Amino acid sequence: MFVITGATGNVGRHVVAELLDAGHKVRALSRDPATASLPDGAEVARTADLPLEGATGVLLNPAAFWNGVDELLDRARRAGVRRIVVLSSSAVLAGEGNPIGDHHLALERQVEATGLEWTHLRPGAFAANALGWADQIRGNGVVRGPHARAHTVPIDERDIAAVAARALTGDDLAGTRPELSGPESLTFADQARIIGEAIGRPVTYEELSPEAARAAMAYAPEPVVDALLAFWAEAVDRPQPVSSEVERITGRPARTFAEWAAEHVRDFA
Incomplete structure (x- = not known):
């Protein structure tokens, strides 16, 4: 039995x-099991109940635990869970002072301190982040955001999931920290163009000033906004490293952003 936290999320x-x-x-945890709409065969339970009895491994998505994971880890030990797979972030590689990286690194260390087996998955930018542009694309086909020429290496959430499943069920990834990425470095403008090609009409990316971009991101905590804007500013015209870990672990190439866009035409059209 494997317990999946954040079971209704992108990964x-x-x-x-x-x-x-x-x-x-599979026991899939959701804040609202009645609306989870998960595949037939999954046992769906409430996240708040933390039913870990009988589980061999747990996928830990920190986004599902705003108040910390102390209780989950304590229950995992008492329930005899063998392995925790953490959905962490490549931001941990940015060094101290990056709030996103610091948060995930602290979580990784907390899991390691349990004495349970662990694997820390460190994906970079999710292809699914582009879903945040959907309203703009459905509107006038113009995406407005910061740093049009900033590079990321977006990874398809299905590739993260494939690696996570391998980490839960096999022993070869125990004690490792695979850094995961898509197969190509793309600018935000590239991503907008590729979505346009998938839906059959032009999509362009209009760069906002730093002030306007900050205002548009006011929904996020200020330190997180600072970290993201700083990263994107440094990534302008600088292709980012591409990891081959998805192919090494799964035995098949990582999906391209164009493949991801083709799978999500209904979200943008």
């Missing part, structure tokens, strides 16, 4: 499907 939903397809029992 968790695909991990549930991967495990079920491979014949494993």
Whole structure:
């Protein structure tokens, strides 16, 4: 039995499907099981109840635990869970002072301190981040955001899920910290153009001033906004490193952003 936290999220939903397809029992945790709409065969339970009894491994998505993971880790030890797979972030590689990286690194260390087996998945930018542009693209086909020429290496959430399933079910990734990325470095303008090609009409990216970009990101804590804007500013005209870990671990190439966009035409059209 594997417990998937954040089971209705961009990654968790695909991990549930991967495990079920491979014949494993899955307990999927959701804040609202009645609306989870997860694949048939999954046992769906409330996140707040933390039902970990009988679980061999747990996928830990920190986004599902705003108040920390102390209780989850304590229950995991008492329930006899063998392994924790953490959905961490490549931001941990940025060094101290990056609030996103610091948060995930602290979580990694907390999991290691339990004495349980662990794997820390460190993906970079999610392809699914582009879903935040959907309203603008459906509107006039113009995406407005910071640093049009900033590079990221967006990874398809299904590739993260495939690696997570492998980490939960096999022993070869125990004690490792695979850094995960898509197969190509793309600017935000590139990503907008590729989505346009997928939906069959032009999509352009209009760069906002730093002040306007900051105002548009007011929904996020200020230190996080500072960290993201600083990273993107440094990534302007600088292609980012591409990791081959998805292919090494899964045995197939990482999906391209164009493939991801083609799978999400209905979100943008």
